[in-house]
Amino acid sequence: xxxxxxxxxxCLVKCVLFSLPLLMIQGAPTxxxxxxxxxxxxxxEIKWGTSSPxxxxxxxxxxxxxxxxxWPLPHEVHWYKDGELITNGTEGIxxxxxxxxxxxxxxxxxxLHLPSGHEEQxxxxxxxxxxxxxxxxxxxxxxxxxxxxxxxxxxxxxxxxNISSNVTLSCRIDYDDYCPxxxxxxxxxxxxxxxxxxxxxxxxxxxxxxxCQKEFILSIFDVTESDNGTYSCxxxxxYENATRAAIDLKVVxxxxxxxxxxx
Numbered sequence: 001x002x003x004x005x006x007x008x009x010x011c012l013v014k015c016v017l018f019s020l021p022l023l024m025i026q027g028a029p030t031x032x033x034x035x036x037x038x039x040x041x042x043x044x045e046i047k048w049g050t051s052s053p054x055x056x057x058x059x060x061x062x063x064x065x066x067x068x069x070x071w072p073l074p075h076e077v078h079w080y081k082d083g084e085l086i087t088n089g090t091e092g093i094x095x096x097x098x099x100x101x102x103x104x105x106x107x108x109x110x111x112l113h114l115p116s117g118h119e120e121q122x123x124x125x126x127x128x129x130x131x132x133x134x135x136x137x138x139x140x141x142x143x144x145x146x147x148x149x150x151x152x153x154x155x156x157x158x159x160x161x162n163i164s165s166n167v168t169l170s171c172r173i174d175y176d177d178y179c180p181x182x183x184x185x186x187x188x189x190x191x192x193x194x195x196x197x198x199x200x201x202x203x204x205x206x207x208x209x210x211x212c213q214k215e216f217i218l219s220i221f222d223v224t225e226s227d228n229g230t231y232s233c234x235x236x237x238x239y240e241n242a243t244r245a246a247i248d249l250k251v252v253x254x255x256x257x258x259x260x261x262x263x
């Protein structure tokens with residue numbers, strides 16, 4: 001019976017094999033027997049993240065968060081804003097990590113702490129991490145919430161212009177997601193607004209260095225004596241009281257001497 005196992009030997013081999021945990025074949029996930037409390041190797045996932053899009057309010061602190069699950073957990077998390085790596089402590093922004101049990105598994109929580117809110121913080125934030133199996137990331141869009149004062153302002157309440165010249169009048173207008181719904185220029189408080197385009201007038205709205213304000217501009221061409229008077233920009237919204245700002249236009253024969261035209 002050389003080379004042939006007897007029944008006792010065969011039974012012994014089978015019993016030993018089936019009592020061992022399943023072991024990892026190189027490149028495949030590690031499995032363990034059900035009685036073990038050791039973690040299983042699994043792909044890295046985002047368990048939770050701050051809702052997106054989200055809002056930034058002036059002067060209010062804001063924390064952004066990403067929770068990662070999987071094994072092994074990553075050693076660190078990188079945060080980016082608009083594709084640029086955020087270095088801890090840059091402009092008062094820093095991030096921290098800690099581990100916490102969540103629904104029976106260990107998660108790595110990363111928190112990005114933003115300083116008091118301001119418009120420059122608006123943008124796309126991304127948290128990214130890697131373990132030995134894969135990399136994963138999560139994006140959060142942050143939108144700055146404008147605080148509108150709803151009052152047009154002017155840099156000068158009086159402007160002088162030569163006869164036959166062109167002149168530009170400007171109001172600075174506060175903007176948000178809802179207001180204003182209408183903008184108008186009027187002359188000497190006449191009920192009808194000035195036309196938005198033509199040979200005499202042109203009205204336009206221009207962006208400024210902040211999304212929360214715009215320049216509302218009235219251009220007057222070939223100024224004559226009849227253009228002397230008060231021009232007002234009107235800000236209208238259903239949810240707020242209408243407001244205005246006024247500019248007095250003084251038409252002169254010569255700006256250097258200040259001699260006014262004959263009216």
